[in-house]
Amino acid sequence: MSQHVVVPVALYQRIFVTLIVLTVVTVAVALVDLGEWNAVVALSIASLKASLVALYFMGLRWGDRMTRVAVLVALAGVALLFGASLNDDLTRESKTYLPAELRPEMLDFSVQGLDGLTPEVAPPPAPPPAAAPDTAHGAAH
Amino acid sequence: MTPDPSSRTAVNYLNVDYGVRSWLLTKDHKRIGFLYLVSITVMFAIGGLAALAIRLDLLTPAGDLMGDDTYNKMFTMHGVAMVFFFLVPSIPAVLGNFLIPLMIGARDLAFPRLNLASWYIFILGGGITLYAVLTGGVDTGWTFYTPYSTEGSNTNVTSAALGVFVSGFSSILTGLNFLVTIHRMRAPGLRWLRLPLFVWAQYATSIIFILGTPVIAITVLLVAVERSLDIGIFDPALGGDPILFQHLFWFYSHPAVYIMILPAMGVVSEIIPCFTRNKIFGYKFIAVSSLAIALLGFLVWGHHMFVSGQSVNASLIFSFLSFAVAIPSAVKVFNWTATLYKGSIGFEAPMLYALGFIGLFTIGGLTGLFLASLGLDVHVHDTYFVVAHFHYIMVGGAVMGYLGGLHFWWPKISGKLYPEWLARVSAVIIFLGFNLTFFPQFVLGYLGMPRRYHVYPPEFQVLNVFSTAGASILGFGYLLPIVYFAWSMRYGKVASANPWNAAGLEWATPSPPPPDNFAETPVVEDDPYGYTRIDPGEELQVA
């Protein structure tokens, strides 16, 4: 059963200092260009900080089994939500909601003789070779 | 623990206090269950009248009864009222509220004030939705699909969405309360594998409540915000993805189907052993399959989106997992059937509903496999085949289970017996009316009649007339229990503590139960469903 755990104040203070240091680190790293790794590093540090808050400030470290189960269920739920919807988004052949410039398959329409099917969109004249949806620079109208 | 025969005149939860105030401020889980019973019956009536209007309109191919806008508002009202304000709260909020503390030997739920708050939140959400309906209606369908709901529709989408948002918190609080109660407040000796299967089912349902409901809440809130403040989350003009809305919507709304069906399965698992006088077959399998359905239920939402533009990869995974749900569902059906084997089967009204449930749920489940198949779904998607399929699950399954449970525990709830003969007749009427209404819709859908259309080609008329005729029989069948339940509250024969000779802690306390449920905390020493076979020739004494 749950019980009250009195945590020494010094431990709270150490955790707090660690959190502040991590905040400084995450801001500092964000100023350096690491390409795609910026987001990864930022999210990793955020997860580390969140774990410290949950484990020590919220006392998860001393919590009973059901508390941990609740946390694991929450993490699984979020992972499912992220995983399944991202899986759809990243594997979609045609993102019909995107502007025409961001849809590589639109460039092939004239080749396949399909122009005229989407009269409101004119395919851009010169197909840029590396126009994958997630690296589309300056997605302007 | 044998009930005292004089207990009828003793203090119980119904006569402990009188007056509107004592009901509206009650913290007794039994009274709150009763409040829910009355409120969802009102919502059921509203949704039912809308259904009747739809069916009357579809009597003729031209749809002569109402205009197409009105028709759209009718099926939206039917869907919103039935899904969010009747089916989702039905068994959990009425029977679960009433029975869980009784079944686990507790004096109340863990958080009685939160329980009352959940009812008020439900009423508030229902009130907002009714306001939306009465001041012009909503025409998006209960699914609120974007971008129509955010940009196209000029009806009261915002207030309807807010109503759904608010009522979601009622579900969350109910689920939270049930989980904590089942974890922390079981009577001594009531280990997990001694819990009644109804409690297992409610436990699984509560997990869906707390995991899924927040997602639909934020999703409909985003729709309301996008509509009223014009900020774009799903707006294609800003590069937003309307299919993303469908992901978030079905993340809750598919598991919501299991919110409706799991508690009904729990009810059936209680009724079948009682009216076969058999121990339930495969207790552990039925218990674990509830959890398995809750888990798998979260992994299959994409089968609503096979033709939406979802990626083929995602569709394949969702299709496969949807087939997997058939396994725990079939485990339950087989175990119920095995419980019937060599039982002393009685055909009292609750059992008629339970048997009806098994058959109709099986049809609904198997046609679900048609829809989970990628190829076939393209043919029948958004046709009456889908409508028939989910009504077999929701009406043939969930409503049958709800009515069966209501009849089974009515003596406990009201302290009175309902008229058994009339109840059997109405159970048969409902079963026949249901099948006449919805079976033709399988055929209609397979022939290509799309759902949510106000007019249809004349060659579909015969089947539509069958369906409408069935709907009026079904509607009459639903009226009967409302009338005789109300009648029995006043004029019914007084029920003993255990009129069915049923096992379970809830029958070990007087009917209706005293405010604190048990004179002293019961101690559980046996496994559940300790039924003994009745010898041939010996009649089960009812009441």
Add this chain to the structure above:
Amino acid sequence: MPDSHAASVPHAHHHGHDSHAGHAGHAVAHQFDDAEQQFGAATLGMWIFLLTEVMFFGAILAAYAIYFVTYVDPFEDASNHLSLALGALNTVILLTSSLTMARAVHAAQTADARTQVRWLVRTLALGAAFLVIKAFEYGSKFEEGLVPGIGFRYDGPGAAQHELFLSFYFALTGLHALHMIIGIGVLLVLVWMARRGRFSAAYFTPVEMSGLYWHFVDLVWIFLFPMLYLLGRH
């Protein structure tokens, strides 16, 4: 099944006495057997509530993540509309408020009523400071014409995606701010209760539960800060 199950039931020992009165300190509600069961129920209930909150924020963050991977560059550009300094300052404020909240709970556990009120008030002040800074941030977005729906005036490259990003910014930080406001309301009640001597070494469940909530709101911000403010700084 064997009947030697008594040991496996956690609260078996507390049953059998059904008188609900006569406990030292705070009265145990009638549905519980004892204070321990009541505290166990409250803790589990709070964690389950936080689980629903995780799903609540998780849904909108999942939507945000999908758009981010779709529109990496416009979102990184749009992120620079936000003030890094104010965001970082607010992060530090919230982390500090978590420390003060933890110390308030600690004071409650060690039955130090005066210290407890002091730490609660400090937490409250930090929470209010966070909201004031947030309000300034919102105000400057309004002046710059960066509020979607109400006069969105940015028309640089990828304007539509910038508006999408800012929609998420307001939705996410708005929901978070709403949680902060609720948290401040809860703290006010706690201060009032503590002043009236409602808590003792035997009963301080509300303080602990509110602490969990406060830390959770901090935890949400820990994710919001890098996801919104730090995307495009390199």
